Amino acid sequence: MTANPLPVPAPSPNFDTQEFWDAAAQGKFLLKRCDSCGVIIWYPRFVCPDCHSTDTSWFEGSGKGTIYTYTIVRKGQGPYKDAAPFVVAYVELEEGPRILTNIVECDPESVSIGQAVEVVFQDAGDGAALYRFRPTET
Amino acid sequence: MSIRGKAFIAGIYEHPRREIPDRTLTQIHAEVALGAVADAGLTLSDVDGYFCDSTVPGMGGISMVDYLGLQCSYLDNTETGGSSYLGHVGHAATAIAAGKCSVALVTLAGKPRSSRGGPRGGGGGGGGVDAPPETSFEGLWGLAGAPYNYALAAQRHMYEFGTTSEQLAEIKVAASIHAQYNPHALMPNVVTVEEVLASPMISDPLHRLDCCVITDGGGAVVVVSPEVAHSLDRQTVKILGHGEAQKHAMNGRVDLTYSGAVWSGPRAFEEAGVTQADIDYASIYDSFTITVLEQIEDLGFCEKGQGGRFVLDGALVAPHGKLPFNTDGGGLCNNHPANRGGMTKVLEAVRQVRGEAHPAVQVPDCNIVLAHGTGGALSTRMGSATLILGREDA
Numbered sequence: 001m002t003a004n005p006l007p008v009p010a011p012s013p014n015f016d017t018q019e020f021w022d023a024a025a026q027g028k029f030l031l032k033r034c035d036s037c038g039v040i041i042w043y044p045r046f047v048c049p050d051c052h053s054t055d056t057s058w059f060e061g062s063g064k065g066t067i068y069t070y071t072i073v074r075k076g077q078g079p080y081k082d083a084a085p086f087v088v089a090y091v092e093l094e095e096g097p098r099i100l101t102n103i104v105e106c107d108p109e110s111v112s113i114g115q116a117v118e119v120v121f122q123d124a125g126d127g128a129a130l131y132r133f134r135p136t137e138t
Numbered sequence: 139m140s141i142r143g144k145a146f147i148a149g150i151y152e153h154p155r156r157e158i159p160d161r162t163l164t165q166i167h168a169e170v171a172l173g174a175v176a177d178a179g180l181t182l183s184d185v186d187g188y189f190c191d192s193t194v195p196g197m198g199g200i201s202m203v204d205y206l207g208l209q210c211s212y213l214d215n216t217e218t219g220g221s222s223y224l225g226h227v228g229h230a231a232t233a234i235a236a237g238k239c240s241v242a243l244v245t246l247a248g249k250p251r252s253s254r255g256g257p258r259g260g261g262g263g264g265g266g267v268d269a270p271p272e273t274s275f276e277g278l279w280g281l282a283g284a285p286y287n288y289a290l291a292a293q294r295h296m297y298e299f300g301t302t303s304e305q306l307a308e309i310k311v312a313a314s315i316h317a318q319y320n321p322h323a324l325m326p327n328v329v330t331v332e333e334v335l336a337s338p339m340i341s342d343p344l345h346r347l348d349c350c351v352i353t354d355g356g357g358a359v360v361v362v363s364p365e366v367a368h369s370l371d372r373q374t375v376k377i378l379g380h381g382e383a384q385k386h387a388m389n390g391r392v393d394l395t396y397s398g399a400v401w402s403g404p405r406a407f408e409e410a411g412v413t414q415a416d417i418d419y420a421s422i423y424d425s426f427t428i429t430v431l432e433q434i435e436d437l438g439f440c441e442k443g444q445g446g447r448f449v450l451d452g453a454l455v456a457p458h459g460k461l462p463f464n465t466d467g468g469g470l471c472n473n474h475p476a477n478r479g480g481m482t483k484v485l486e487a488v489r490q491v492r493g494e495a496h497p498a499v500q501v502p503d504c505n506i507v508l509a510h511g512t513g514g515a516l517s518t519r520m521g522s523a524t525l526i527l528g529r530e531d532a
Contacts, residue, residue: 041390
């Protein structure tokens with residue numbers, strides 16, 4: 001476990017992302033696909049950054065991936081002021097996108113690139129949830 | 139030369155609504171962008187120049203460029219209030235006439251009606267739904283400072299290419315050797331590889347001495363026409379080439395092992411008509427040691443992944459290294475005013491061409507130099523700009 005529990009900042013949903021964060025609060029990790037070119041859009045938005053179509057739809061992602069890169073933050077800032085050491089990482093989802101997150105429920109020193117991880121949702125208060133990832137049990 | 143007849147307006151779009159409480163500012167910018175390129179019979183994939191004012195959320199236009207998936211060779215964020223867009227059209231024409239871009243997009247968006255009671259001003263947004271669009275996907279996990287982002291890049295570079303902390307430390311050592319000759323340097327002491335590695339870990343694998351200094355200060359540059367240059371009793375420095383680029387998250391295809399310099403560099407070299415072998419001195423943006431290492435690779439001074447080996451054996455040390463760099467001590471040891479190191483990169487490059495660097499680090503016969511700047515978060519949402527400068531007869 002990390003030395004201190006991490007704060008759980010609440011997301012700020014907007015007109016592009018309300019459904020994503022509503023689903024997160026229900027324990028679901030949604031992804032958006034472009035219905036025109038088929039690419040997965042990350043972060044979610046109404047226009048496809050690849051082909052610029054506005055025909056998009058949501059689907060539930062696997063919530064699984066591997067660590068693309070990580071760092072152990074030794075001195076946190078803001079809400080994370082007393083949280084160090086903790087791990088910030090880019091996780092490459094099974095579906096492709098590389099997304100920023102924390103790796104939790106493990107010793108920070110044990111984290112490595114290529115490690116398999118899965119999504120967990122943490123209560124951010126007021127019915128909101130934040131996604132993080134933890135090592136997959138093997 | 140003038141812009142007369144060099145550029146044409148091909149598409150326009152006016153948002154049809156007059157109260158838009160159900161869209162973010164980013165979405166409105168995107169909607170008018172889609173409308174205008176469609177009116178022209180083009181798509182956003184054709185756009186290679188983007189012009190906007192401060193009504194776009196984020197740092198300059200870079201969050202919009204990321205959101206729309208643009209790849210621009212020219213970006214202009216001139217803010218002059220309500221006159222901005224007229225200026226932008228003129229700036230776009232200037233850029234097109236100079237061959238810097240061929241399809242320029244200018245956007246405006248604001249919500250002062252639906253956000254009455256909120257912040258005043260044309261934008262009428264700022265927080266909440268109008269925070270930069272990436273905020274809730276990058277801002278919640280404690281990545282609250284530049285070192286962490288650059289540490290993520292360094293970790294991946296080490297994984298892919300075998301780069302070591304010792305190699306990164308060599309970059310700091312070279313900068314410190316130069317800083318000892320700069321009486322204004324914040325950190326004028328020469329450091330060793332061992333001292334860098336023994337400094338506290340800030341964000342693995344970056345140590346405190348892998349980071350630049352934090353300084354107040356500033357700098358300024360005056361650029362003049364050839365006619366004015368010839369009239370002055372001062373050695374001037376010729377601007378030979380310029381290139382810029384933005385690198386962003388590329389729709390989830392984040393790759394932290396290279397920077398926007400892979401695009402800005404070739405643009406500058408092509409315009410200048412020179413190659414890496416012609417560069418006598420380089421000012422390389424040095425917010426962190428890894429910043430220097432990746433950009434030496436990206437600018438073509440060595441192959442991708444070979445930067446760690448390149449910097450060994452005093453390669454960066456003036457005056458006789460393979461690539462003398464940052465002879466003022468750089469951001470790593472001398473000065474990083476306003477947490478923005480690009481200005482000082484230009485200034486030391488000019489000193490080298492003028493022969494006004496400290497004699498201990500002045501590169502002999504310094505004819506052609508390069509200055510390269512980085513802004514934002516390395517390889518996730520960044521601006522890159524490269525200048526190639528030379529003597530008056532270069």
